[in-house]
Amino acid sequence: MTDFAPRFDPHEAESRLYKSWEERGLFTANAGSDKPPFTIVIPPPNVTGSLHMGHALNNTIQDLLIRWKRMEGYECLYLPGTDHAGIATQNVVEKELKKEGTNRHVLGRDSFLRRVWAWKERYGETIYMQLRRLGCSCDWSRERFTMDESYGRAIRTVFVHLFEKKLIYRGKRVINWCPRCMTALSDLEVRRPEGVQAGKLWHIRYPIAGEDGRHIVVATTRPETMLGDTAVMVHPKDPRYSGFVGRKVLLPFVNREIPVIADEAVDVKFGSGAVKVTPAHDMNDWEVSKRHGLPAVVVMDETAKMNDQAGPFAGLDRFEARKQVLERLKEMGLLEKEEEHATPVGHCERCDTVVEPYLSEQWFVKMKPLAPPAIEAVKSGRVKFHPERWARIYLDWMENIQDWCVSRQIWWGHRIPVWTCSSGHVIAAVDAPTECKQCGSGELKQDPDVLDTWFSSALWPFATLGWPEETRDLKRFYPTQTLVTDRGIINLWVARMIFMGLEFRGKEPFSDVIITATIMDDAGQRMSKSKGTGVDPLILMERYGADALRFALAMLSTGSQDFRFGKNLSVPRTEQARNFITKLWNACRYVATSVPEASPGLPPESEWKLEDRWIASRLNRTIQVVTESFKMYEFGRAASELYAFVWDDFCSWYLELTKKRLGEEVARRMLRHVIDASLRLLHPICPFVTEELSVRLGGVSLLRAPWPKPGPVDAPLESRMGAALEVVRGVREVKNRYGIAAAESLPAAVSFRSADLKNALAGEVEEIVRRLAAVSNVESGVNLERRPGAARWTGSEVTVYVGIAGKFDPAKEIARSEKEGAALESQVARSRTQLSNEAFRKAKPEMAAELESKLKEAESKLAELKSRVAELKELS
RNA sequence: GGGCCGUUAGCUCAGUUGGCUAGAGCGUCUGCUCGACACGCAGAAGGUCGGGGGUUCAAGUCCCUCACGGCCCACCA
Numbered sequence: 013m014t015d016f017a018p019r020f021d022p023h024e025a026e027s028r029l030y031k032s033w034e035e036r037g038l039f040t041a042n043a044g045s046d047k048p049p050f051t052i053v054i055p056p057p058n059v060t061g062s063l064h065m066g067h068a069l070n071n072t073i074q075d076l077l078i079r080w081k082r083m084e085g086y087e088c089l090y091l092p093g094t095d096h097a098g099i100a101t102q103n104v105v106e107k108e109l110k111k112e113g114t115n116r117h118v119l120g121r122d123s124f125l126r127r128v129w130a131w132k133e134r135y136g137e138t139i140y141m142q143l144r145r146l147g148c149s150c151d152w153s154r155e156r157f158t159m160d161e162s163y164g165r166a167i168r169t170v171f172v173h174l175f176e177k178k179l180i181y182r183g184k185r186v187i188n189w190c191p192r193c194m195t196a197l198s199d200l201e202v203r204r205p206e207g208v209q210a211g212k213l214w215h216i217r218y219p220i221a222g223e224d225g226r227h228i229v230v231a232t233t234r235p236e237t238m239l240g241d242t243a244v245m246v247h248p249k250d251p252r253y254s255g256f257v258g259r260k261v262l263l264p265f266v267n268r269e270i271p272v273i274a275d276e277a278v279d280v281k282f283g284s285g286a287v288k289v290t291p292a293h294d295m296n297d298w299e300v301s302k303r304h305g306l307p308a309v310v311v312m313d314e315t316a317k318m319n320d321q322a323g324p325f326a327g328l329d330r331f332e333a334r335k336q337v338l339e340r341l342k343e344m345g346l347l348e349k350e351e352e353h354a355t356p357v358g359h360c361e362r363c364d365t366v367v368e369p370y371l372s373e374q375w376f377v378k379m380k381p382l383a384p385p386a387i388e389a390v391k392s393g394r395v396k397f398h399p400e401r402w403a404r405i406y407l408d409w410m411e412n413i414q415d416w417c418v419s420r421q422i423w424w425g426h427r428i429p430v431w432t433c434s435s436g437h438v439i440a441a442v443d444a445p446t447e448c449k450q451c452g453s454g455e456l457k458q459d460p461d462v463l464d465t466w467f468s469s470a471l472w473p474f475a476t477l478g479w480p481e482e483t484r485d486l487k488r489f490y491p492t493q494t495l496v497t498d499r500g501i502i503n504l505w506v507a508r509m510i511f512m513g514l515e516f517r518g519k520e521p522f523s524d525v526i527i528t529a530t531i532m533d534d535a536g537q538r539m540s541k542s543k544g545t546g547v548d549p550l551i552l553m554e555r556y557g558a559d560a561l562r563f564a565l566a567m568l569s570t571g572s573q574d575f576r577f578g579k580n581l582s583v584p585r586t587e588q589a590r591n592f593i594t595k596l597w598n599a600c601r602y603v604a605t606s607v608p609e610a611s612p613g614l615p616p617e618s619e620w621k622l623e624d625r626w627i628a629s630r631l632n633r634t635i636q637v638v639t640e641s642f643k644m645y646e647f648g649r650a651a652s653e654l655y656a657f658v659w660d661d662f663c664s665w666y667l668e669l670t671k672k673r674l675g676e677e678v679a680r681r682m683l684r685h686v687i688d689a690s691l692r693l694l695h696p697i698c699p700f701v702t703e704e705l706s707v708r709l710g711g712v713s714l715l716r717a718p719w720p721k722p723g724p725v726d727a728p729l730e731s732r733m734g735a736a737l738e739v740v741r742g743v744r745e746v747k748n749r750y751g752i753a754a755a756e757s758l759p760a761a762v763s764f765r766s767a768d769l770k771n772a773l774a775g776e777v778e779e780i781v782r783r784l785a786a787v788s789n790v791e792s793g794v795n796l797e798r799r800p801g802a803a804r805w806t807g808s809e810v811t812v813y814v815g816i817a818g819k820f821d822p823a824k825e826i827a828r829s830e831k832e833g834a835a836l837e838s839q840v841a842r843s844r845t846q847l848s849n850e851a852f853r854k855a856k857p858e859m860a861a862e863l864e865s866k867l868k869e870a871e872s873k874l875a876e877l878k879s880r881v882a883e884l885k886e887l888s
Numbered sequence: 889g890g891g892c893c894g895u896u897a898g899c900u901c902a903g904u905u906g907g908c909u910a911g912a913g914c915g916u917c918u919g920c921u922c923g924a925c926a927c928g929c930a931g932a933a934g935g936u937c938g939g940g941g942g943u944u945c946a947a948g949u950c951c952c953u954c955a956c957g958g959c960c961c962a963c964c965a
Contacts, residue, residue, distance in 0.1 A: 016924095018924075018925065019925090019927080204961090204962085213965085230965085231965065232965060233965065234965080245965095277963090277964090277965095278964090278965085279964050279965080281964090282964050282965070283964085283965065286965095287964090287965050288965075289965095290965090294963075294965075295963050296963045296964085296965075297963090297965085299963085355965090356962080369963090401892070401893085402892095404891085404892080405891095405892080405960070405961080408891085408961075409961080499959085499960080500959095500960090502960095503961095530958095530959080532958085536894095536957070536958065537958080538958085538959080567901095567913090568900090568901080570901075570902065573893080573894080573901085574893080574894080574958075574959085575900080575901075576900065576901095577900095581899085581900065584899090584900080584913080584914050584915090585900075585901095585913085585914085587914085587927070588913055588914070588927095590927065591925095591927040591928090592927090593927090594925065594927050594928090595924090595925060595927080595928085596925095597924085597925080598924040598925035598927095598928085599924060599925080600924080601924050601925080602923085602924030602925080603924080604924090605924080606923075606924080648901090648902080649902085652902075652912075652913095655912090655913090656912085663924085663925085664929090667924080668922090671922095671923065672923095674923090741930095741931090744930055744931065745930090745931060745932085747919095747930085747931090748918075748919065748930065748931045748932075749931085749932090751918085751919070753919085753920080754919085754920070754922070754929090754930060754931095755920095755922060786922085808908095808909085835909065836909090838909085839908085839909060842908095842909095843908085845945095846907090846945070846946070848945095849945045849946085850945080851944090851945040851946095852907095852945035852946070853945085854945085855945065855946095856907075856945090856946095859907065859908090862908075863907090863908070866908060870909095
């Protein structure tokens with residue numbers, strides 16, 4: 013151990029250790045093992061870029077669980093992979109092309125896709141490198157990408173199955189259309205930022221056909237769509253308009269006669285009470301048009317420019333058209349008024365363009381039959397959300413589910429496996445057909461669209477394991493156990509995996525869904541790369557090591573409470589974790605050099621001294637709490653428990669107490685035993701430093717080392733030890749108060765308030781105090797007489813007197829005593845009121861008895877203090 | 889418009905089923921080379937638990953309400 017530097021060097025150790033783990037195949041899951049399986053499939057990061065802090069948190073938690081379970085004896089599979097992220101990735105590549113002054117249409121479908129693949133190779137590798145840096149023990153032999161050929165087969169199989177079950181259909185509908193991405197979007201891919209645009213509500217006069225000067229006023233926020241109106245609708249019970257129903261109005265600009273209809277969908281109180289009906293550009297209106305048999309007129313093209321149907325406005329962009337429509341209406345005297353009105357306008361999640369409701373033909377998944385089993389899975393508790401409240405989000409959505417638009421008019425993704433022959437027969441097939449089964453035609457054209465990315469990620473838990481083949485992996489590792497993800501994709505992803513898993517495997521894809529915190533910037537806003545508030549996890553790992561980042565993130569994971577970890581705040585938190593690692597490192601360094609060897613295992617219990625029994629009990633308690641916390645996914649609790657145990661119990665007390673006992677085999681073995689157990693407990697959070705230390709201490713590699721089992725906890729002994737340590741604190745405080753060097757030996761007297769405690773501690777207190785607080789001699793007794801020339805310190809179990817000879821300062825003592833007295837006074841007062849309450853005594857007699865004895869103690873302490881203060885005052 | 893979460897020390901956060909004197913880290917102050925650690929050691933100061941009301945013998949903890957911050961969901965044109 014000659015090269016045991018006072019600091020852990022993460023740079024050198026991390027890559028060396030990771031490489032050796034990987035080479036030894038320690039991350040590889042064995043499908044033939046007879047151990048119980050534990051599987052986590054990674055939420056596949058998008059290949060759009062590198063990993064952010066949210067990924068770091070997410071993967072830290074996954075790896076922590078995997079490493080813990082591995083030590084508990086499970087056959088663990090942590091399956092890594094990436095998502096092709098259709099629209100998102102296509103967009104970043106298109107941006108690159110734009111910089112080069114070209115676009116995908118110039119390149120053509122094939123060479124564009126080659127560009128995207130090149131991008132994918134680059135970023136896919138970066139992501140895997142980052143996961144390795146973080147220490148994630150992924151099984152790299154099973155790495156998957158949603159565009160792998162085998163994965164594509166799984167997707168086509170799913171599609172064809174659903175198609176044949178009539179759960180996938182092609183239909184004409186008003187969907188969300190992004191005119192920039194030029195594709196349909198699902199409802200979940202539309203964002204409605206609040207308060208972004210203070211829109212307006214315009215009241216427009218529609219002239220009644222054939223009745224000069226008479227008109228009906230409609231209110232709209234989107235006047236440009238009026239060109240596509242095919243009716244005006246009022247409420248059937250609205251007296252203002254009862255005479256209008258059934259008549260015609262003349263639509264300005266295009267001079268189309270359209271009917272006034274009555275429908276309950278109208279809110280009488282809103283606007284003018286009359287609504288224009290634009291079936292091709294409004295989802296509601298589309299529904300209305302179907303009820304009333306109205307035609308639909310599309311007035312825009314796919315880039316949201318007005319088309320030929322828009323009469324005089326053809327060729328204009330939709331917003332320009334709005335301006336001109338309004339101007340013309342004003343000129344014609346048809347604009348009655350405008351009022352301020354905030355409308356939640358939908359924006360494309362990926363490019364932020366205002367989404368256009370747009371009538372088009374798309375593929376949909378029929379959700380009504382798929383939802384009920386998925387709802388049941390969560391209601392029955394077969395799938396549990398942590399924290400539970402997120403189940404509500406899932407259920408609310410599932411219970412009001414709409415059909416899922418799954419076709420996208422982009423190029424990057426899985427082509428829809430549907431072909432149409434020259435005579436119009438539609439064929440869905442897993443393998444590209446060569447001829448039409450119905451008419452034998454060999455002229456087959458595949459649907460040009462691709463599937464929604466989430467359609468492919470929905471299959472992730474089983475498609476990655478080889479489905480549709482009944483592979484060994486699939487049988488062994490499906491269903492998985494825990495899914496760790498962000499609340500933002502509960503419906504986009506988690507929900508869809510559940511119904512797909514149920515439909516295709518008959519089993520929920522996982523039993524537990526952990527929703528992690530969202531990482532905020534220093535100002536408490538969601539961290540965002542585009543806003544420049546992102547913190548790169550690599551930079552923190554570079555500066556403090558992967559273990560430090562992991563420990564910091566684990567420590568902050570309390571519930572799914574969001575936490576701030578921005579550019580400034582991430583620094584002290586990670587530093588704290590790094591300091592802890594250094595502390596651990598040095599404790600081990602000390603043990604390695606001072607206790608070069610000791611027989612393994614616990615020393616015989618009969619030889620244990622008070623502090624040995626104490627640290628054993630504390631360790632057992634820690635094992636219990638940490639294990640329990642991991643089980644309950646309370647990672648912050650586990651981390652802080654370990655932090656306190658290692659730093660306070662072990663380093664501050666036990667290590668110091670045993671410094672003069674290193675010749676004793678008991679102490680030597682106990683030191684090594686506690687270190688060994690602590691390293692194991694810490695390994696899931698800090699894999700690198702613990703592995704390095706374990707090996708340096710001549711121990712085992714921790715990856716598959718058994719997880720510690722707790723022995724008994726001795727609570728009375730712990731509290732006795734607490735009293736002994738209190739004495740030490742008292743002596744130290746007095747010295748501090750008087751500016752006396754800690755090393756200076758002074759006489760001390762310990763006055764116990766209870767004879768039992770005094771007897772139980774017997775001679776051991778004296779020894780403990782002597783070791784930790786430099787005293788010349790210690791006497792102890794029960795309720796000792798006051799010591800006039802000694803400084804006094806009051807603890808909860810003891811009073812400590814320290815002889816400080818010539819330095820005694822009555823003023824200081826009075827101040828101190830009065831302060832202690834004030835606290836006691838209020839305690840006594842509170843206890844008395846509570847005890848005078850008969851209801852309390854009746855409700856909780858044992859608590860009252862306890863409080864009573866506490867009160868007596870406090871009263872006697874107080875009396876003692878008062879007489880001392882009086883005495884001191886006389887003296888000065 | 890509906891819902892969820894948060895508001896505890898200067899800062900960032902803990903506080904199990906209501907019950908002894910509300911905790912930690914950072915920061916601040918005082919003093920320290922004591923057989924690993926100054927990324928350290930020994931101490932100290934610092935909180936009427938966002939405001940108001942209620943339930944209870946007892947409220948940071950339960951209920952109502954308001955304010956502020958954050959996040960979701962929603963087809964009122």
